[in-house]
Amino acid sequence: MSLWTSAEIADATGGRASGDFAVEGVAFQSREVGPGDLFVALTGERTDGHRFVEQSFAQGAVGAIVSQRIAEPHVLVADTAAALDALGVASRARSGATIVGVTGSVGKTSAKEALFAALDRGRPGAVHRSVKSYNNHVGVPLSLARMPRDARFAVFEMGMNHAGELAALTRMVRPHIAVVTAIAPVHMEFFADETAIADAKAEIFQGLEPGGTAIVPADSVHRDRLTAAALANAAQVVTFGTGKDADVRAVEVMRVQTGGSYVTARVRERELSFTLGQPGAHWVSNALAVLAAVDAAGADLGLAGLALAELGGLAGRGARFIAKVAGGEALVIDESYNASPLAMRATLSVLAEEKGRHVAVLGDMLELGTASADYHAALAEPIMAARVDSVLLVGEAMGVLAERLEGRIDVVHVPDAAAALDRIDTVLAPGDAVLVKGSNGIGLSRLIARLGGRKT
Structure with a gap:
């Protein structure tokens, strides 16, 4: 059975179909379009998706949602972004799946992927999830619209950097189970304090279906605040953590x-x-959150444990590989996708357990507001605790940390990722364990790509 027919798309969006067609997938980025897909021509400040309609059909699209007439099969609507939202809402309305929503300051993508693996182990091919980090006002409706008609479980990641954003997303997803992985100082330039971040993350509970379950971190200092917010909408609250009072511990x-x-x-x-x-301890926490969600969903805990054992590292979030360096090889730990003070500490503690010389390539942590300098300087402590021998610091904000570490370990400070590419070979030696971590905007994925090209 197709994912969507043109008649269903038109009914969901209030648009007009040019004719009969059926699609097997949905995409709004032309480079992601494949055979059988529906292309949604979104318009924005920088570009207009209608410019890529012909390219999308050349790549195999069989239909499009557009706001201007085209020669190819299409559904004509007044606003393509609103149409994508409407398609996501329609997908959720027709689904009989058990829906899980996942958010948190850190760990949400990792927890989402681990939960998908745990559920899929018991019901292979019957579990849907949002891909990549499609967790915003465009990614969430897209992920909903892609949900197969017969999915038994679905896991959706939801993110935010301003108050009110999660409330809108969760009311679209309408989860039966809502998970908050952790609260940490992320996007601090948009919030007064960490308590405000906890309140914004707690918005995920506002979309819970009647009888729904809220899952909150018992070890968080914001546990009681999250629990109070959850109780306004959840039939039950389940805590996870290391303390004896956690429901899943x-x-x-x-x-x-x-x-x-x-x-x-x-x-x-x-x-x-x-x-x-x-x-790492952060992965233990992720695993406990996953088990809590699996239990709430009525899925098989034993199979979930097997899935967690088999779970490999995610690109940019813990993937590991051996790379060639001058005279030998080095272990690379790829944490290049994002960074926050809490996540930096967690991954440095992982580096501490590795054999060989410890090298940390660390990029700026973005969106930390007026406390940015303090957060960066405070990384000196976990760096020293991890017995790091050499650091390559990337970005302007890392300047305060470079000053704090000067004279204690070998420090190289460069302005950007391009400069880091030029210096990386002077920092690495055979037998090194190398952690690469920084906010996505710093671009350390380019460094990972360079080292990945030398995999052994």
Whole structure:
């Protein structure tokens, strides 16, 4: 059965179909269009998707949503962005899937992917999720519109950097289960303090379906605030963490030789032991949130444990590879997608457990507001605790950290990713363990691409 027919698209969006057609997928970026897709020609300040209609059909699109007439099969609407929203809403309305929404200052993409793997282990091919980090006002309706008619479970990531944004997204997704992974100082330039961030993340509970479950981090200082917000909309609140009062908690955690952890977890009245493939305390926390969601969804906890053991590192979020360097090889830990003070500390603690010389390539943490200098300078402590031998600091904001570390370890400070590319070979040596982490806007993914081209 097709994902959408032209008649269904027209009915959902209030548009007019040029004729009969059926699509198997939905895309709004022409470079992502494949055979059988529907292309949504979004318009914005910088570009107009209608310019890419012909390219999209050349790549295999079989229909388009447009706001101006074209020769190819289409549904004509007044506003293509509103039409995409409407298609997402219609997809949610027709779905019988158990829907999980995931948000948090850190860990939401990793938790979303881990939860998808855990649910898919029990129902292969019947689980849908938002791809990449499609978690904003465009990515969420797109992910909804892509949801297969017969999906049994669906996991949607939702993000924000301003108050009110999550409220709009969650009312579109209408989750049965809403997860907050963690609260941390991210997007601080848009919020008065971390409490305001907690309130903004708690907006996810406003879209919960009747009888829904809220899942909150028990170890967070904002636990009670999140719980109070959840109780206004949730039938039950489930906490996860390491404390004895958490509903889903880690009873025991042991590091294993492969770098991950052996975890014994208590899930309400059940106990489950599994090996977690990904290293670090932050991944233990992610795993507990996943188990809480799997339990709330009525899925198989044992199979979820197997999925967590098999889960590999995500590109930009913990993927590992061996790269050639002058005279030998080095381990590269790819955390290049994003960065916050909490995430920096977590990944530096992972680096601390690695063998060999420790090298950290760290880029600016963006959107930290007036406290940015303090947050960057404070990284000196976890860097020293991780026994880092050499750091390559990238970006203007890292200047204060370079000053703090000068004379204590080997420090190289460069203005941007291009300069980092020029200096990386002077920093690395055979046997190194190299952590690469920074906010996405700094562009350290270019450095990962360079090193990835030298995989052994």
